Amino acid sequence: MSYIHEALNKAQKERDTHHGKYRGILSNDRTKKGTFSRRPVLWISLAIIVICVAFAYYSWLDSRCLQPPAAPERKYKMPAETSARKPVLDAKKHYDRGRVFYKKGRLRDAKRLYGEALKIDPGYVDALNNLAVIYMHEKNFFAAQKNLEKAIRLKPADVDPYYNLACVFAIKGEVSKSLSHLKKAVSMDRSVRKWAQKDADLNNVRRAPEFRDIIK
Known part of the structure; x- marks a missing residue:
């Protein structure tokens, strides 16, 4: 048992x-089996979360793109205070009156009017030239030279400043400069030779051989 x-x-x-x-x-x-059965649920949940996040992100981007661009800030310039208009003066009128006074021998009045013309138009070449001639009468050769050189810079084709500058250099004893400007003036206008033959301002260069060659 x-x-x-x-x-x-x-x-x-x-x-x-x-x-x-x-x-x-x-x-x-x-x-x-229970573990494997829960995994698809987790993956599906994660996928749904990712889709929701992506959808929210792209929706935010679309809203940014659809917004109209900000209008540029406009800067307004305040208009400057309008000053009272000055009367338009006629420079030529002063110049013409100055010539009349110069021919009458009233050099002081002519000088004043040429100066008024230049205040209105600093580049008025004829006024610069004629004012330089008055400076030559006053023996102010520095001012005369300055005016004539400015006139030449502004209007190189004008013969008068070249001739008058030749006279200024001749009076100052600068022979080579005088002859150079005289030669230039003659090349521009052959009638300058007649001016030079009798002009006392050129006495200091008259004996130079080049002078005879220029005016012949």
């Missing part, structure tokens, strides 16, 4: 052992 009882107990233990193994396998399979 004891032998049979031991055999039965042994058989029962073996069944219990095999049954436990199968139960462990089944329980593990169920656990794994």
Whole structure:
């Protein structure tokens, strides 16, 4: 009996052992199956979140693009105070009156009127030239030279400033400069030779051989 009882107990233990193994396998399979069954839900949730974030981002970008550009700030310049208009003076009128006074020997009045003309038009070449002639009468050769050189710069084709500057340099004893300007004046107008033949202002250069060559 004891032998049979031991055999039965042994058989029962073996069944219990095999049954436990199968139960462990089944329980593990169920656990794994449960784990795998939850993973698709997580992936779907993540995908939905990503889609929502992307949609919100692109919606924000579209709203930025659709907004009209900010209008540039306009800067308004305040108009300057309008000053009272000065009467338009006629420089030529002063110049013409100055010539009349010069011919009458009223050099002071002529000088004043030439100066008025130059105040209106500083580039008035004829006024610069005639004012230089008055400076020569006053022995103010520096001012005369300055006016004549300015007249030449402004109007290089005018012969009178070249001739008068030749006279200024001759009076100052600068022979080479005088002859250079006299030669230039003659090349521009051949009638200058007649002026030079009798002009006392050129006495200091009259003996120079170049002078004879220029006026012949």
